[in-house]
Amino acid sequence: MERKNKQTFARLAERFSYGCGDFGCNIIYTAMSAFLLFYYTDYAGVNAAAVGTIMLISRVFDGISDIIMGVIVDRTKSKFGKARPWLLRMCIPFAISGILLFSVPTDWAETPKLVYVFITYNLVSTVIYTAINVPYSALNALMTQDAYERSVLSIFRNLLATAGTLLINTFTLPLVEKFGDNASAWTKTFCVFGVVAVAAFLINFFGTKERVKPVAQENGQVKDVPFKEGVKALFQNKYWIMMTGMLALFFLMYSVNGGATVFYAKDILGSRDLVATINGIFNVVQIAGMFFIAMLVKKLGKRNVFAVGLVLDIVGMLILNFSGGSMTLIVVSSIIRGIGNSCGGATMWAMVSDTIDYGEWKTGYRTEGLVNSACSFGYKIGNGIGSALLGVILEAGGYVGEALVQTPEALFSIKICFVWIPIVVYVIGLVIMKFWNLDKEFDGILAELQARKAGNRK
Structure with missing residues (x-):
């Protein structure tokens, strides 16, 4: 009994440690999303349009660096594994780069400031964040091949990611x-957050273990996969293509929907204060739902839980759209969408990890x-397109920020961004899930991989 209790505690401790990685990542990710432009x-005193241009250009560099870092992780060999060494190596640079991001010299002229912003923004986004987030994302698949345990790890990842967002x-x-509410106050604030981020990554590093080894080895050593062959193998992996397309669409949708929330609350529902109600209830329910999703995954499988979440998201969006500003219906909508999102959060990243085993079985x-x-590259492209799309649609609808009353066309453009684009993405997700049979195939794939591994040892 005592041994069983120790094993249970050890499992919980490792799951929590794994989740701490996304807690640390979200300290910078949320800060960049929510506060960086405001700080600039x-x-x-930096020009907003110039900063927007820098951020857009940096998306291209960011996507390329993701692919490079993925290759580096696959070729990393150390006693700590492939992914974990990078958590240890990059945690302090991660904290320092976050501090530099919020340390623009205010007494400099405009051009030197923009140069500083360009360098530090790309240092964080293109180099440091990528160098710690890509290995962290790979860690799930390296810790276990148990499909249920991967889902539980994804739940802890999303729980602690949300906690990091709430902290910021x-x-x-x-x-x-x-x-002091001045420019230097931001630097001091991120010195505090930097210490918290380092602590989170150290817990992540020391509290987890890589256990999964590839089948294909040479003289007992893992063989490096040539980049060209690795990319070719990706496009032979139908489930990876499905998930990458899904992630790109979802992050496009998150960007459009998230950016349109304040417009929808202010101009459709009648009060921008409703943003706190919509998002607050949504986030709380999403966190609470995570504690119960594991049981559903065990019973229904990842694909079905994900599909249920998509249906709930659609229902929640439709209720909000036809709520007429009713507070009761707004709350009901946020609860339903929160449950739907917890289903997606508990399964999406675990499904990405499952595509790795399928790819190994299919291509070797x-x-x-x-x-x-490559998944990260896809969803960052989707996020970048979504940010641009929001502005284009609002502009096409004739939205005027200073206007007391918006035209019907402008109101419809807001509804397109907040309601109808998400619904279309959810429906596409359901169509993709119709062709997702990996849950049924997974046990057989693992058994064959284990048989190959046993054969290689003989």
Whole structure:
């Protein structure tokens, strides 16, 4: 009994340690999404349009660096494994780069400031964040091949990612005020967050273990996969193609929908204060739902749980669209969408990990780093397109920020961004899931991989 309790505690500790990685990542990711432009314009005195151009250009560099880092992870050989060494190597540079991001010299002229922004933004986004996030994303597939355990790890990842987001959203502005509410206050604030991020990554590193080894080895050593062969293998992996397309669409949708929330609340529902209600209930329910999704995954499988989540997302969106501003229906919608998103959060990244085993079975190449980096490239492209698409649709609808009353066309453009684009993406997701049979095939694939491994040892 005591041994069983120790094993249970060890499993929980490792799951928590794994989740701490995305807690650390989200400290910078959320800060860049929620506060960086505000800091640049209101505290550092940098032109918003110029910053937007820098961010758009940097997306291209970011996507390329993802692929490069994926190859590096697949070729990493150390006593700690392929992914974990990078968590240890990059955690302190990650914290320092985050501090530099919020340390624009305010007494510099406009052009030197923009040069500083370009260098530090790309240092964080293109180099440091990629060098720690791509290995972290690959870690799930390296820790276990158990399909259920991968889902549980994904649940802990999403729980702690959300906790990291809440930390930044809750404490950033109060800390800035406490440190003097000026440009240097932001630097001090991210010194604090940097220490927290380093601690999270150290827990992630010391609390996890890589156990999965590729079948194909030479003289007992893992063989490097040539880049050309690795990419070719990706496009022979139908399930990887499905998930990459899904991620690109979903992050496009998240970008459009998230950016349109304040417009929908203000101009459709009648009060921008409803943003807090819509997002607050949604996030709380999503976190609570995570604790129950594992049981559903065990019973129904990842594909079916993901599909149920998509249906709930569609229902929740339709209720909100036809709520007429009713607070009761807004709350009901947020609850339903929160449950739907918890289904997706618990399964999506575990499904990506499952495509790695399918790819190894299909092609003979196991490329955790390349699979996850190529997925990352796909969803970053989707995110970038989504950010641009929001502005294009609002502009096409004739939205005017200063107007007290928007035209019917402008209101419809807001609904397209907040409601109808997400619904279309959810429907496409359901269609893709119709062709997802990996849950049924997975046990047989693992058995054959184990048989190959046993044969190689003889």
